[in-house]
Amino acid sequence: MKTVLIPTDFSKNALHALQYAQELYKCERACFFVMHAFGEEVYGEYNTVAKEDVEKLKEEKKQETERKLDELLDLVQGEPPNPLHNFEAVACFNNLVDGVNDFVDDMNIDLVVMGTKGATSDHKTTFGSFTIEVFKYVKCPVLAVPEDFEYRQPKAILFPTDYLLPYKRRELKLLGDLAGKFKSKVHCLYITDFDELSPRQEDNKLFLEETLTKPYLYFETAPVKNKAEVILEHIDKKEAGMLVMMNSRHSFFEDMLYRSTVDLLGLKIKIPFMVMQNLKR
Template sequence: MKTILIPTDFSKNAWNTISFAMQFLKAERCKFYFLHTYTPAFYRMDYVLGGPEFSAIPDKGVDASLSGLEKTLEAVREQFGNPKHIYETISAFNVLTDEIEEMVQEKGIDLIIMGTQGASGAKEIFLGTNTVHVIRKATIPIMVIPAGCKYKPVEKILFTADYWSKYHRNELYTAIEIAKTNNAKITVLHIKEEYDLTKEQEENKAFLSLCLAQVDYEFQEERGSFMPDAIIEYLEKHPYELLVMMNRKHSFFERMLVRQNVDQIGFHVQIPFLVIPDTSKSVK
């Protein structure tokens, strides 16, 4: 059984993410954790010492969190009730990134699914602050659902690759499982910015081919001087249901996150994207 973590702030976008997840995983046995984190508007000594349960003063944040999770669970069961799915709600007095890190370890989370914007997210900003922080600290794959994105069966997956580092089967496991479950084809896209592939890149590409041997895949190469723009242009010409990116040093995705204002680079992907964390340092 897969364990899926879905953070929620009870916003419209958060519900859209939940709706997507329920449909995306409707055929698989899963346990879903719906997580809401909160902190008080101001810190009190009783909170610092022991959290809200030790405070003699009622905290509206606790009530709002529990009530919101209860309503979310009711809506999920009413609209997407599935005998293959188990649900659990978690209300936590904590910072979102810290709570997620703890849950990944304690609950054995396989995948995090979250939206791009929260209740206060500006429409012109592609990635909200929480999403960026979670992606940067994550040690497991994260599927990010753009605001307003509706579920579509996954038939074609675009995987961006620069071949500068060796790929490992355990890193690609989630992407491969999605392809196998949905009988989807993976297109490995390399943006050729200047020179031909080096010997090292050719070797990494060959090993990637071995990693993808269990699924239908193809290699594509496009020329472009700026990788983010080239990928966006490719997606505009060729429709895909899922984009997969590695969050590695000097990767396209890392370059995108370095920008303070993500919207300035025009990165407005309208399809879900899976971010795979860099585990190469721990893989032999």
């Protein structure tokens, strides 16, 4: 059974991400944990709440959060409910990133699914600040779903990779299971001006082939120019329904997200975007 965590701020984008997750695992046993982290609502942005008022406000916010979560689950479970799906509400007295990370560890979560932006995000950017923080710090694959993306099976998945990092089997299995059940094509895209791979790259590529046995796997290269443009071109060319990238320090992914150059690079992702963390769990 898949365990899926969906953080929510009760925005339209968060609801859409939850509904996308339900469709993605429609024919598979899954437990959906729907979490709202309310720690910052208690303490305030600048920790201005008086100490004597914290416990009272904490209890009020906890009850309000539990009520909203119950209403949300009533909304999404459907009539009749999917017998393969279980839902659990999680009211978390913590900040978003720490709350998600602790829950991922405690419950051995397979995948975090969330919106690309929350209720207060700048609509001129591709990713909201909370989504970027979850991408950056949570030790679990994270799938971000754009609010205006209409669900369709990801028959083609674009996976830009340089084969330099050793992949984690558990995360590749998650991708392989997902792509396998939809009979998806996974296009491994290496953006390079070199024709040959190093022995290390060859080994990692072989591990990729041996692990991703369920989907149709394709290996392609593209010359170096603006990497964001190359990715966008291949998303259109392959009619990709999902983009997958590895999170690693000193990588294109880091440049793209952590240095706030999404708009400068022109990378406007209109499809679900999965970030695999490549961390030991």
